Amino acid sequence: MIAGQTRSKQERVFKDKDNLKLLKFGSVFGSNASGKSNLIKAVYFAQFVLRQGEFKVPANNYFKLKEENKNKPSYFEFEIKRGNKYYAYGFELMLSQGQLLSEWLYEIKKDASHPIFKRDIGNKKIDNFLNISSRLLKNKFSVYSDDIKDNPNVFFLKDINSKGNSIFIQKSEILIFKEIYDWICNSINIILPSTVSEFNYILNKESNYERICEIITAFGTGISNYEIKESSLDEYDNLSFQDKALVLNLIANAKRDLQNNPSLKDKNGNIAFTSRSADNFLVIECPTDSDKMSVKTLHFKHGSQYLNFEEESDGTKRLFDFIEILISSEDKIYFVDELDRSLHPQLTRKFIETFLSISKTKNTQLVITTHESRLLDLDLLRRDEIWFIDKDNSGATSLYSLDEYNERFDKKIDKAYLEGRYGGVPAFNLIYPNIGEVYED
Numbered sequence: 001m002i003a004g005q006t007r008s009k010q011e012r013v014f015k016d017k018d019n020l021k022l023l024k025f026g027s028v029f030g031s032n033a034s035g036k037s038n039l040i041k042a043v044y045f046a047q048f049v050l051r052q053g054e055f056k057v058p059a060n061n062y063f064k065l066k067e068e069n070k071n072k073p074s075y076f077e078f079e080i081k082r083g084n085k086y087y088a089y090g091f092e093l094m095l096s097q098g099q100l101l102s103e104w105l106y107e108i109k110k111d112a113s114h115p116i117f118k119r120d121i122g123n124k125k126i127d128n129f130l131n132i133s134s135r136l137l138k139n140k141f142s143v144y145s146d147d148i149k150d151n152p153n154v155f156f157l158k159d160i161n162s163k164g165n166s167i168f169i170q171k172s173e174i175l176i177f178k179e180i181y182d183w184i185c186n187s188i189n190i191i192l193p194s195t196v197s198e199f200n201y202i203l204n205k206e207s208n209y210e211r212i213c214e215i216i217t218a219f220g221t222g223i224s225n226y227e228i229k230e231s232s233l234d235e236y237d238n239l240s241f242q243d244k245a246l247v248l249n250l251i252a253n254a255k256r257d258l259q260n261n262p263s264l265k266d267k268n269g270n271i272a273f274t275s276r277s278a279d280n281f282l283v284i285e286c287p288t289d290s291d292k293m294s295v296k297t298l299h300f301k302h303g304s305q306y307l308n309f310e311e312e313s314d315g316t317k318r319l320f321d322f323i324e325i326l327i328s329s330e331d332k333i334y335f336v337d338e339l340d341r342s343l344h345p346q347l348t349r350k351f352i353e354t355f356l357s358i359s360k361t362k363n364t365q366l367v368i369t370t371h372e373s374r375l376l377d378l379d380l381l382r383r384d385e386i387w388f389i390d391k392d393n394s395g396a397t398s399l400y401s402l403d404e405y406n407e408r409f410d411k412k413i414d415k416a417y418l419e420g421r422y423g424g425v426p427a428f429n430l431i432y433p434n435i436g437e438v439y440e441d
Helices: 036-052 067-071 135-148 156-163 175-186 206-218 241-258 314-327 345-361 413-418 435-440
Strands: 025-029 074-082 085-094 099-108 113-120 125-128 188-191 225-231 270-276 281-287 294-302 305-307 333-336 365-370 386-391 397-401
Touching (some): 025 036, 025 345, 036 156, 036 188, 036 333, 099 175, 125 135, 135 156, 156 175, 175 188, 188 314, 206 225, 206 294, 314 345
Parallel strands (some): 025 365, 188 333, 333 365
Antiparallel strands (some): 074 085, 099 113, 113 125, 270 281
């Protein structure tokens, strides 16, 4: 997401006081099975294991196309801007054994990267480079560190946020551990093609429902209005057994998230969020101090009739996955795998155009994977916002930018891409070598 040499569309680039230029949009193109989804899944995996706090995976979870990789570590790292500073947080895992090998946090400065903490689990060592003035705080921090320094299944970043009480973790000397953890857990939103149960806290206000319908209507879905139906979970007869189970699970997860982010409560002290299931668009409110809850479902007007979510088209349902991206005022990073699934090409382009327009006034980022070659248009995208992904004969994936080719702005990028100039397109073998002769007969 670091800008290249492209000079066009500068209004879409974030610039800081140190003249670091960051992109707000990135698109990844490539053939089927080239590794596009794995790029998104890698981010999803890193976020998931940190949220869980314990690393336990099946022993066969590694790159199997090269047997030697079974005993090689996997490396994950996020480079993050927080305030006016930059940080790198990462960890190493042995996927085949389900073990954490190392973990680190650095501050990135112009001259070099300066360690904040480093953890080497094999050598049972954790180094703390923080300048903690309070002896009590320093001792407490050391106790937490020593407790897990040789534990191959527990992340220190998660552990310090879970064990440390809210007063402890918000002390200025160690606040960075909370900020980094909150950023990874709450500022990264990942939307996979199969996503039907992810929830967010953005669409929980009735004042947003009208905005939701305005957006959906603008995309030509035929929706003109909406209707809210409200009932308790037990009384709502039209809520399927699966949806009831989903709601209960989401509420449990939301209460867990509150431990690290109390701001998720609304002004009445409730948890309020939305969930898109296969059958319903749910708006859920639950007091944090009880098990009572209310469940609202949104129904959408087409002409004179209201349809429930299950009756909407796949394309309309898919748009609801993306609503938060367009209306959120928070600084977030969104990853969307297969953006164009179930969407008309013009609708896909309209969504990208809308995001690029609103991103000018927000510090948000969107990374997509797609097969929609008509997005390869330099009138729409910068060269450095276009990436290609390809795999070699061993199945390993490479990622590279169109900016490396320094193409002219009037070049037909989509045509050149489909002709194979940039790689990332499928190579076919003949299925029926003599098919022409068969048809002639």
